[in-house]
Amino acid sequence: MAGFLLIVLPLMLCYSQVCGQxxxxxxxxxxxxxxxxxxxxxxxxxxxxxxxxxxxxxxxxxxxxxxxxxxxxxxxxxxxxxxxxxxxxxxxxxxxxxxxxxxxxxxxxxxxxxxxxxxxxxxxxxxxxxxxxxxxxxxxxxxxxxxxxxxxxxxxAPPAPRFDASIVLLLMIAVFTVAVGGFWSGAAEKCKQTAGSPTDGGDGQTDSSELALYSPLKVLLFVAMMCVMLVLMYFFYVWLVYVIIVIFCLASATALFNCLDSLMTAVGCGTLSLSCREKTVSVRSLLLAAVCITLAVIWGVYRNDDRWIWILQDLLGVAFCLNFLKTITLSNFKICVILLSLLLLYDVFFVFITPFLTPNGESIMVQVALGPGAGGRKGDGRAVEVPADPYSSSYEKLPVVMRIPQFFALAQNLCMPQFSILGYGDIIVPGLLVAYCHRFDVWMNNSNKIYYISCALAYCVGLVLTFVVMLASQMGQPALLYLVPCTLLTSFILACARKELRQFWAGTTYQVLDESRRPLLSGGDVDHASGASTNTQQKGIC
Missing domain, CATH: 3.50.30.30 (Glucose Oxidase; domain 1)
Structure with a gap:
């Protein structure tokens, strides 16, 4: 599952809007x-x-x-x-x-x-x-x-309004996904502490279902792979788009299963198990798997029917993002700073710089997001191409965006369905920091969840700022340009104000060392210190 997520992530930052005459x-x-x-x-x-x-x-x-x-x-x-x-x-x-x-x-x-x-x-x-x-x-x-x-x-030709209410719904979906994903990650960390599971053994793998980014080298390789994937998609879009579609179907079905299974467990829904030849099968798991696979297959078959398929794509997309935030963990604030900063540069470079390097003057990010056969403004922004059939596409689109139909663009919607869209990456990347903040609240026993709430609010403010700039300039924006500074600066300032920057920066490493040394500093014997260290590790601080 983690492999699927790492392959698809480079394409999640792609987004644009289509409009014309x-x-x-x-x-x-x-x-x-x-x-x-x-x-x-x-x-x-x-x-x-x-x-x-x-x-x-x-x-x-x-x-x-x-x-x-x-x-x-x-x-x-x-x-x-x-x-x-x-x-x-x-x-x-x-x-x-x-x-x-x-x-x-x-x-x-x-x-x-x-x-x-x-x-x-x-x-x-x-x-x-x-x-x-x-x-x-x-x-x-x-x-x-x-x-x-x-x-x-x-x-x-009625002019399209500069503001459409679909943006509000898109904002609500994004903030909801980040908040719930961050809360889920912190809740899972608290459960591990309660259960006394061990911390990671130094290889970055916290358990069989989670993958931790814990070293700068891993982050650099991660971002480099994203750049390579985006460039490959630019040159080989016609073939690789189907690989991404298959990956999305598999990953979204798995993610939806994990989300629904966790939700049913949380509300106390029981499971009925059947035994056959000393093997036990959960009826609930079978039913959930059947539903999730069916929904993913339906999306795969009708993915180009823009009249209604956006509902299913957004549902699968929310589950995908939630499961990503639960599965991928950042071990400390230093890794958060490195990862988010590099992805900010990645976003800006492929949106604003690559138009000077491509033959048609189009940014690689926008070209990959829209697909080579997409309609919309061309060249100087005044030409437009509208398909002969408004409800079917002759080209494949990448399933890496949240889409909400625009309500008030009357002429544009008659010609082809218009959507307000936001890339999954603009939800997941800042969401990883929100998830880290919640886990840090758990490590520090902050009952008010001050870091988590502050970072989630900062994400909301950054996304509002993104939409304001987009509406003012009437062109798509690399959202990480606004989301990364808002979330990183808010978290940094809060840690400084609470005089916890050292702990916040070092994350799990600081916590384990600090807890293991505390008995020695208070005059305890070596055996007691070792016991404290072992006990701390068993609390699942990872």
Missing amino acids: EGILHVSNGSTVREYCLVFNSSWSNISQTLSQAQSLPFMNLTSSFLCDAAHLDPGPLKGGALAVLRGLCDFSQKAQVAQNSGASALLIASNSSLVTPSANETEYSKVKIPLALVRYRDLLDAMQVFPDGMDVRLY
């Missing part, structure tokens, strides 16, 4: 209304921002023609209408000029392929005075079936 084709005839996606070029076409300001135009169906010339075209019936023609054979500006010369008031270009922002030479822009937009051919066929006796159309 999308609008709405409003079709009506009396009381019946339909709305469809359209894509336009705001520097070329002047389209109203509200429906009330949009001009109502009669729909003229010429989808049997490409409109590359005016031959056999009767301009009389076309005057003042919204003309629909097929895409292809000639460029957009030529079609627009023919439609304009025929008296049409708007041009709709029906496309069977992905909708891209219509463009032309700069000299052509001034020649076209009517709105021009691309629409899906399948949408026009649907509209003509709904309105067989004719219809009126309006073109408008």
Whole structure:
């Protein structure tokens, strides 16, 4: 399980947002209304921002023609209408000029392929005075079936709000996951102390289900492996994405099983065991395993159906992060500082620096996060590509983000589902520090859990700051740039204020040595000191 987590972690810091120059084709005839996606070029076409300001135009169906010339075209019936023609054979500006010369008031270009922002030479822009937009051919066929006796159309492009309530839900999910994961890690440490389990034997393995990062060399190797994995994903995305999907299915099913099993144990749910040939099998474990495997398989089969699969992906993602925070432990604050600082540099480098190194000027982090076939803004940020089918993807996406559908991006949601997203790594990496703080509270017998609560609140503040900067700049941000300073500085300042920095910095090593020497300093004999040391080790301080 730990191996799965270490392979997937490099990809968890990938996140971005998709937006573009999308609008709405409003079709009506009396009381019946339909709305469809359209894509336009705001520097070329002047389209109203509200429906009330949009001009109502009669729909003229010429989808049997490409409109590359005016031959056999009767301009009389076309005057003042919204003309629909097929895409292809000639460029957009030529079609627009023919439609304009025929008296049409708007041009709709029906496309069977992905909708891209219509463009032309700069000299052509001034020649076209009517709105021009691309629409899906399948949408026009649907509209003509709904309105067989004719219809009126309006073109408008409501601006997407700078703030969407989905961000609040994303914030709540992230803070909940970090808080619960940190609490679970500390509770497990307290259980080990109560049970008197031994500490780690120096190899970083606390028990069969946990992996501890205890040396700077391990941390350096860990981060180096993450860099290698991300670069490999950049160059071999088409093949490696399926490896990540399989890993996610296995790891998330295992994680969900561990979470549900622990939850049922905590609430006192009993187990029914069956014996067969001297082997005992837990019925509860079998049922939980069946449910978890089924959910993981369902996600794997329907992973590209954006209408609802995000619910299951977020559920599996929360379980994945919780199990990660329980499984991976950091032994002291020094390791926390090294790991979080290196991952901060990793995040910033692959988001802000790699665009200067890649041929297309795209950051490696964003390219891997979106996938090579993803839509969204390209190049200068003004071009947009919308798939022909809004609910199915022709490319595979990495399952390493929490996703919440945006509520108020009306035009964008018509063109393709829009999500507010946050990488799992932006939950797990600071969450490891929160988990360490809770374990330190357990070691120091802090009944008020001051370190854990303070660090969890600092994470919340850092995530709010991330979203504020993202909304202000209207571009994705490397969240660790804000989360790491907030959590590390809060923990450091608190330890200094409580005069416990030495213990906080050294972690388990300081605790074991301090407890083993205390009887000697008080005048106890050597045997008593040895007994105290052994007893301390049996309390599971690891």
